[in-house]
Amino acid sequence: MLRKTLAVxxxxxAVFSGAGILMSAGxxxxxxxxxxxxxxxxxxxxxxxGIPFADGVSDYVSLINERDGGINGVKLIFEECETGYATxxxxxxxxxxxxxxxxxxxxxxxxxxxxxxxxxxKVPGDKIPLLTLGYGRSESRNGAxxxxxxxxxxxxxTAADVAIxxxxxxxxxxxxLKGKKISLVYHDSPYxxxxxxxxxxxxxxxxxxxxxxxxxxxxxEQKSQWLGIRQDRPxxxxxxxxxxxxxxxxxxxxxxxxxxxKIIGVWWSGAEPDxxxxxxxxxxxxxxxxxxxxxxxxxxxxVKKSLFDKGKGVGKATVATVLYNRGLINSMxxxxxxxxxxxxxxxxxxxxxxxxxxxxxxxxSEARLKELGFEGMLKPIKLTCTDHQGxxxxxxxxWDGKAWKVISDFYTADRxxxxxxxxxHSAKYAxxxxxxxxxxxxxx
Amino acid sequence: MVVFGQFLEVLIGGLLxxxxxxxxxxxxxxxxKASGVFNFAQGAMVLVAGLALxxxxxxxVARGVPTWAAIVLxxxxxxxxxxxTAALVQRLVLGPLVNQDGLSLFMATIGITFILEGAxxxxxxxxxxxxxxxxxxxxxxxxxxxxxxxxxxxxxVWGGLIAGALVAGLAVFFQRTKTGRALRAVADDHxxxxxxxxxxxxxxFVVWLVAGLVALVAAxxxxxxxxxxxxxxxLALKALPVLIIGGxxxxxxxxxxxxxxxxxEKLAEAFLxxxxxxxxxxxxxxxxxxxxxxxxPQGLFGERLIERI
Numbered sequence: 001m002l003r004k005t006l007a008v009x010x011x012x013x014a015v016f017s018g019a020g021i022l023m024s025a026g027x028x029x030x031x032x033x034x035x036x037x038x039x040x041x042x043x044x045x046x047x048x049x050g051i052p053f054a055d056g057v058s059d060y061v062s063l064i065n066e067r068d069g070g071i072n073g074v075k076l077i078f079e080e081c082e083t084g085y086a087t088x089x090x091x092x093x094x095x096x097x098x099x100x101x102x103x104x105x106x107x108x109x110x111x112x113x114x115x116x117x118x119x120x121x122k123v124p125g126d127k128i129p130l131l132t133l134g135y136g137r138s139e140s141r142n143g144a145x146x147x148x149x150x151x152x153x154x155x156x157x158t159a160a161d162v163a164i165x166x167x168x169x170x171x172x173x174x175x176x177l178k179g180k181k182i183s184l185v186y187h188d189s190p191y192x193x194x195x196x197x198x199x200x201x202x203x204x205x206x207x208x209x210x211x212x213x214x215x216x217x218x219x220x221e222q223k224s225q226w227l228g229i230r231q232d233r234p235x236x237x238x239x240x241x242x243x244x245x246x247x248x249x250x251x252x253x254x255x256x257x258x259x260x261x262k263i264i265g266v267w268w269s270g271a272e273p274d275x276x277x278x279x280x281x282x283x284x285x286x287x288x289x290x291x292x293x294x295x296x297x298x299x300x301x302x303v304k305k306s307l308f309d310k311g312k313g314v315g316k317a318t319v320a321t322v323l324y325n326r327g328l329i330n331s332m333x334x335x336x337x338x339x340x341x342x343x344x345x346x347x348x349x350x351x352x353x354x355x356x357x358x359x360x361x362x363x364x365s366e367a368r369l370k371e372l373g374f375e376g377m378l379k380p381i382k383l384t385c386t387d388h389q390g391x392x393x394x395x396x397x398x399w400d401g402k403a404w405k406v407i408s409d410f411y412t413a414d415r416x417x418x419x420x421x422x423x424x425h426s427a428k429y430a431x432x433x434x435x436x437x438x439x440x441x442x443x444x
Numbered sequence: 445m446v447v448f449g450q451f452l453e454v455l456i457g458g459l460l461x462x463x464x465x466x467x468x469x470x471x472x473x474x475x476x477k478a479s480g481v482f483n484f485a486q487g488a489m490v491l492v493a494g495l496a497l498x499x500x501x502x503x504x505v506a507r508g509v510p511t512w513a514a515i516v517l518x519x520x521x522x523x524x525x526x527x528x529t530a531a532l533v534q535r536l537v538l539g540p541l542v543n544q545d546g547l548s549l550f551m552a553t554i555g556i557t558f559i560l561e562g563a564x565x566x567x568x569x570x571x572x573x574x575x576x577x578x579x580x581x582x583x584x585x586x587x588x589x590x591x592x593x594x595x596x597x598x599x600x601v602w603g604g605l606i607a608g609a610l611v612a613g614l615a616v617f618f619q620r621t622k623t624g625r626a627l628r629a630v631a632d633d634h635x636x637x638x639x640x641x642x643x644x645x646x647x648x649f650v651v652w653l654v655a656g657l658v659a660l661v662a663a664x665x666x667x668x669x670x671x672x673x674x675x676x677x678x679l680a681l682k683a684l685p686v687l688i689i690g691g692x693x694x695x696x697x698x699x700x701x702x703x704x705x706x707x708x709e710k711l712a713e714a715f716l717x718x719x720x721x722x723x724x725x726x727x728x729x730x731x732x733x734x735x736x737x738x739x740x741p742q743g744l745f746g747e748r749l750i751e752r753i
């Protein structure tokens with residue numbers, strides 16, 4: 001009897017684990033539907049950060065369906081697949097979802113630099129855009145070499161450059177950087193390594209000593225790194241962590257009495273789950289903003305009215321947090337790219353290739369952003385065939401023990417430093433992969 | 445002098461961090477001693493115990509229960525959850541697998557790991573839940589001798605004291621109590637122990653319960669250090685080299701193994717890591733473990749098994 005029970009339990013658990021956490025798209029898809037996949041992580045070590053972002057992504061898609069009846073009458077079908085932030089699972093999810101819907105996936109947003117690196121090799125074959133909002137390969141800004149990657153709003157090189165600009169401002173000018181020591185504590189993964197090139201370039205330009213200090217996944221052990229920082233006494237520490245690594249870094253910094261207001265995290269190290277677990281020790285900690293802060297803006301009123309008040313939506317617990325808001329922006333950019341593409345290809349479900357045209361012609365003016373309810377969250381952004389990033393702005397916010405407070409104006413990353421790097425690294429990538437860069441002047 | 449001061453600081457920090465690994469390793473040793481099973485689920489048990497504790501604690505504090513009472517009740521609730529876990533594991537997994545090959549039992553514990561991780565997050569949530577049962581600030585010692593002094597974290601010292609008390613308690617339990625001796629008999633041979641009247645199902649329940657309680661103690665320290673969250677389950681991987689070095693069957697071995705791993709990996713990261721790229725401490729612990737395996741396959745304190753062929 002027991003063996004039977006066990007066998008049944010095993011079978012049931014196998015079915016559940018195979019299914020993962022996903023929202024069913026339904027067995028039959030109507031022809032006037034546009035499929036959008038969601039690669040998410042609602043479980044595992046990075047879930048505290050993955051959940052609010054996934055909620056924002058999902059709620060905006062639901063909002064478009066509930067409030068507007070879809071995009072120009074084309075209903076959006078959304079399905080999540082749990083990646084656990086693991087590259088292999090991310091690729092598995094991609095393969096499973098890429099063909100869904102009448103025209104396949106409109107675009108993918110993996111929220112993982114590791115998965116982005118893997119999918120960058122696959123999307124050209126499948127002709128599906130990869131929207132990587134503020135993460136991924138920094139050189140993928142060059143749309144001539146990376147036709148399918150859209151590192152919209154900002155790259156890690158943008159972040160690194162702005163972080164140094166903020167340090168310079170606090171010190172009293174770029175000339176004051178000379179002779180200073182700046183260390184980078186980073187997640188030892190493609191994500192964490194990404195800013196190193198830009199920081200090395202800045203160190204050379206501004207004369208500060210730069211030191212990169214890796215922390216192994218998931219980042220729960222950082223004692224020796226922070227004891228080293230205690231001995232080394234850098235003037236500033238930049239933090240490129242994700243998930244538990246961030247709060248652990250703040251706690252370890254407190255343990256070695258390193259001032260929290262001399263630590264500046266990247267925009268993936270500056271959300272509520274990064275500071276709340278560290279309690280009072282996080283007070284004073286600063287991080288970059290991928291333009292938008294936490295809090296409510298125009299779009300949130302619509303989300304409440306059209307979703308939460310009707311018992312719909314998934315983000316009631318995470319709404320208006322930093323990462324929820326970023327999830328909203330992620331979906332808004334995707335939706336607007338589809339809307340842009342519909343102007344050329346008609347109000348019908350579009351293929352990934354057609355949506356790519358929409359991304360490359362995405363032009364969100366201040367007025368349009370206000371209309372969409374994103375005024376105050378995002379500045380105007382315009383993507384082109386050659387520029388898949390479209391913006392170079394970031395701000396800084398600081399945790400006061402209870403909430404994030406924006407403490408700076410917008411900084412603009414110095415493209416005279418970064419553009420040659422984009423050109424050099426993308427040319428190297430093109431040579432490695434034997435890619436002939438597109439001639440964007442001939443693109444329609 | 446500065447380098448010596450740094451060496452001393454990293455060494456002390458490493459030794460104390462190693463004791464925290466030992467807290468997790470002790471749970472492995474207990475189950476291995478009593479059942480010969482390598483319990484891969486020990487890290488997940490720390491996670492479940494921690495989640496049960498912190499969530500119940502938050503629930504009660506939010507409803508005005510005094511903090512001291514909430515801590516006591518929270519610990520009782522978490523202990524009850526671990527007792528239920530032990531009973532279910534014994535009844536549904538180990539019971540049907542009595543006298544099966546050790547590898548089958550090990551595979552079963554991998555299954556238990558995934559079920560506990562999934563169920564724990566489903567029931568208690570997958571966020572990071574702060575826990576502050578112990579002080580987390582630092583002492584700065586010998587400030588006259590070394591510039592900036594030698595930093596010693598109070599939480600690590602608490603961890604060391606707790607581990608010491610646990611080892612003493614477990615040593616008494618195994619050596620002086622009837623149940624403890626029965627546990628050792630079951631470890632030697634399931635069938636033989638059963639034939640002389642030792643109730644094997646009860647013994648397995650007891651040992652999983654004790655391992656669950658050890659997991660709860662580990663969760664109080666690790667939860668204070670990191671916040672209670674999924675990453676705690678990875679502690680199982682940190683305990684593995686500790687066990688290889690100390691031996692799978694020795695409680696003092698788990699402590700000594702922890703000290704060696706903690707000090708070794710921290711010193712390697714601090715002084716070797718910067719020359720070879722850094723981020724080496726995770727795998728350096730396994731280098732130490734492999735070195736010990738080559739010299740003493742049973743670990744420094746493990747029982748040497750000689751089998752007649």
